[in-house]
Amino acid sequence: MESFSRLLQHNVASGLLNGIKINHHCPPINHLFFADDCLLFFQANSAQMNHLKHLILSFGQASGQVINMQKSTLFFGKHTSISHKSSIYSILNMKVMGLGEKYLGIPLLMHRSRQKNCKGILDSMTNRLQGWHSKMINQAGRTTQVNAVLSTMGMFQMQILKLPETKIHHMDNIQRRYWWNNFTNDHPRHLIGWKKVCVPKRFGGLGLKNLTNYNSALLAKLAWQLLHNQDVMWEKLVKGKYFPHNDLQFFPTSETNNSSWVWQSICVGLEIVLRNAKWQVGNGTRINIWTANWIPSMQNAIQDWSDLNTSNIQWVSELFDPLTQQWNIPLLLHLFSADQVNSNLTIPLQLDQEDKLVCPFTSTGMFTTASAYKMLCKKELHMDISMGLSQQFWLAFWKLKVLMNQTEDLDHLLLHCSFSQAIWKNFFPNQCRDVFSNITPNNRTVIHQINSYRVQHQLDTAFVAHNHYHLQNYILHLPWVPPPMQFLKINIDASYNSESLLAGIGIITRNSAGSFVMGRGTLKRARNVEQAEAWAMVEAMQIADSNGWTNVIFETDNWSISNFLQHQTNICQWQCLPLLRNCVNMCNSYPMLSCEFVYRSCNKAADVLAKPARKQNLCVNWWSYPPDLVVPYINHDVTNMFMLMLSRAVAKTYVSLKWTAATLESTNVSDYWPLTDTPRFANPTFLLRKPLLNDLVKMNVSKNQSCQFVKQQLMELRCTHVINLVVFS
Numbered sequence: 001m002e003s004f005s006r007l008l009q010h011n012v013a014s015g016l017l018n019g020i021k022i023n024h025h026c027p028p029i030n031h032l033f034f035a036d037d038c039l040l041f042f043q044a045n046s047a048q049m050n051h052l053k054h055l056i057l058s059f060g061q062a063s064g065q066v067i068n069m070q071k072s073t074l075f076f077g078k079h080t081s082i083s084h085k086s087s088i089y090s091i092l093n094m095k096v097m098g099l100g101e102k103y104l105g106i107p108l109l110m111h112r113s114r115q116k117n118c119k120g121i122l123d124s125m126t127n128r129l130q131g132w133h134s135k136m137i138n139q140a141g142r143t144t145q146v147n148a149v150l151s152t153m154g155m156f157q158m159q160i161l162k163l164p165e166t167k168i169h170h171m172d173n174i175q176r177r178y179w180w181n182n183f184t185n186d187h188p189r190h191l192i193g194w195k196k197v198c199v200p201k202r203f204g205g206l207g208l209k210n211l212t213n214y215n216s217a218l219l220a221k222l223a224w225q226l227l228h229n230q231d232v233m234w235e236k237l238v239k240g241k242y243f244p245h246n247d248l249q250f251f252p253t254s255e256t257n258n259s260s261w262v263w264q265s266i267c268v269g270l271e272i273v274l275r276n277a278k279w280q281v282g283n284g285t286r287i288n289i290w291t292a293n294w295i296p297s298m299q300n301a302i303q304d305w306s307d308l309n310t311s312n313i314q315w316v317s318e319l320f321d322p323l324t325q326q327w328n329i330p331l332l333l334h335l336f337s338a339d340q341v342n343s344n345l346t347i348p349l350q351l352d353q354e355d356k357l358v359c360p361f362t363s364t365g366m367f368t369t370a371s372a373y374k375m376l377c378k379k380e381l382h383m384d385i386s387m388g389l390s391q392q393f394w395l396a397f398w399k400l401k402v403l404m405n406q407t408e409d410l411d412h413l414l415l416h417c418s419f420s421q422a423i424w425k426n427f428f429p430n431q432c433r434d435v436f437s438n439i440t441p442n443n444r445t446v447i448h449q450i451n452s453y454r455v456q457h458q459l460d461t462a463f464v465a466h467n468h469y470h471l472q473n474y475i476l477h478l479p480w481v482p483p484p485m486q487f488l489k490i491n492i493d494a495s496y497n498s499e500s501l502l503a504g505i506g507i508i509t510r511n512s513a514g515s516f517v518m519g520r521g522t523l524k525r526a527r528n529v530e531q532a533e534a535w536a537m538v539e540a541m542q543i544a545d546s547n548g549w550t551n552v553i554f555e556t557d558n559w560s561i562s563n564f565l566q567h568q569t570n571i572c573q574w575q576c577l578p579l580l581r582n583c584v585n586m587c588n589s590y591p592m593l594s595c596e597f598v599y600r601s602c603n604k605a606a607d608v609l610a611k612p613a614r615k616q617n618l619c620v621n622w623w624s625y626p627p628d629l630v631v632p633y634i635n636h637d638v639t640n641m642f643m644l645m646l647s648r649a650v651a652k653t654y655v656s657l658k659w660t661a662a663t664l665e666s667t668n669v670s671d672y673w674p675l676t677d678t679p680r681f682a683n684p685t686f687l688l689r690k691p692l693l694n695d696l697v698k699m700n701v702s703k704n705q706s707c708q709f710v711k712q713q714l715m716e717l718r719c720t721h722v723i724n725l726v727v728f729s
Contacts, residue, residue, distance in 0.1 A: 001033050004059050018043050026240030044080045049091045073097040118167040121154040125174050146175045151209040158215040162265040168211045200377050201398050217372035223269030224367040278360040282353035284316030296527050297343035346501050346527045350578040358574045365574025479640035480602045485512050487551045492540045493606035494532035495614045501525050503532030504614025506606040507540050514638040519622040521613035527575050533558040534576035541586050554595045562597035605633040
């Protein structure tokens, strides 16, 4: 099809064929391809149609792909005369496209009635249910069917069209009746509202799709693409027709009464995006102070687009000090509140970068349909306090593994299960004496007591803490490793306080011998922990650049930052990207600069320096002599460094010893090796005993005698092992 596309473009450029234009702002369009299907757009001219037919036949003869005219259709504009239509019929021998013509299951032509356009979705859902009614499927299976099949049948239409609320309600009704298994009862009784069933699992629901929010999230994705990829053909056409002179990122347009259904749907997505997206400040020349959402602590802009603002200062770039290229703090204090100023100062200024619109409800700033859907569902839940358990509780709850040794029913789950009985008896001992004595309680009273107890004692927080305590106590103890010869190693860390938005930064520089070279403790403002770690990396690279150090290894205990600097993958938080891009540029300028990830046990010296930098507001440099609080940790790292060097030197001897003993007897030598000792530190006495064993092999000593000798020597090592380590330290 690529050759056919080039053939059409050549003839259009030569003037033999003319495409169509929506208006003078839109580019001409003559063909669109999807897989092996083709849509052609040309003027209703007999001469051009003859030439087009010749091109089609020529392409078929050259490629061997014959066009099936019987499956091809024609569509004419409403202003095309009947004589022109008849002439083109006879030339191309194609049928006229009807109103119900579909392509990949979706109608190509829209009816004026939006209700009729959605009828195909309802018919597809009803037809699919015909094969499910007779099957015995439990509610868990019906949940999967509703979520994976029924709720996705209108997804293609939802991606570009805002479906009428009446049709979405009808789609919900079909799903609801099937999920509750109510087909014959005209007025079924449902135990819980469908909106609560459709709440995401992280908020306490079953995770079935809320079709209204899902439709809006898909349209928001379409609007996001329109804002960020305006070089694509369809976006050029939409821009030329509906906003030829506006930039939607700064001057949003509104839908008109005579606009198409597609554009009205895109406007719904644009409103969602522009009200919730956040501006990432670069040079500040494109961000309006009052009508743009750019202050980190605020969810929305200071003013609405329609509000009148008479301030002489309109752009964020006017808030910078031209001399220092930093925030103009007196001006900020004059224009904003104290909280807003404190929040603004956490924004790192990168005047060499452009302003960028990011998605604040994802950590990377990249828009996803799932994140928009969760955001819309979460906004609805703010008005409903009946499902007020935390996200952490529900995420942990859905990961619980429940063992079921028998057929589960409601009575066993809530009454006879030993786990459930323990909860009832612990929470409500007096009431449970009646329950387990076959006395029927008041269900509403019991449920109310459970909710009251849960809210009073904050069981969701306790539950999460109980299930994740082992993650907080899991620490890997590894030694600090020195850099190679002629290299420096800079360890960095940050200590962050979310209330004050202050971050203390600790930087320790050492050489290949483990000697202290330079240290820095400083203070920065940051929005989160990862941004604080990014500031620490920027400070460390600035130190290396100002001192002319080109052979440097940077070590951080933040995995996402080290991975970004190594592979430039967008896995770190979007607030850190401007800072890390500068670090990447510096690494590209100096090829011998590298960044590595280490565990916290290897980064204790920098961590100890970062905490007092935050608490005591330090901004100090140390040269040659480290501060007193860091000295024990540096000495500890040096001691471990020499122990590691010793273990590496002796490890080869241990391998030779183990191989020699294995040649004397097929028995595994580990039976004699004192495994209870620390395996990382080998014994220096191996250096003396290895030649002894080699001599035994050369003298052809009997097998039994050699094995006894080896066993005796290895058992002696068990005693000398600790002694040698103590002497060394």
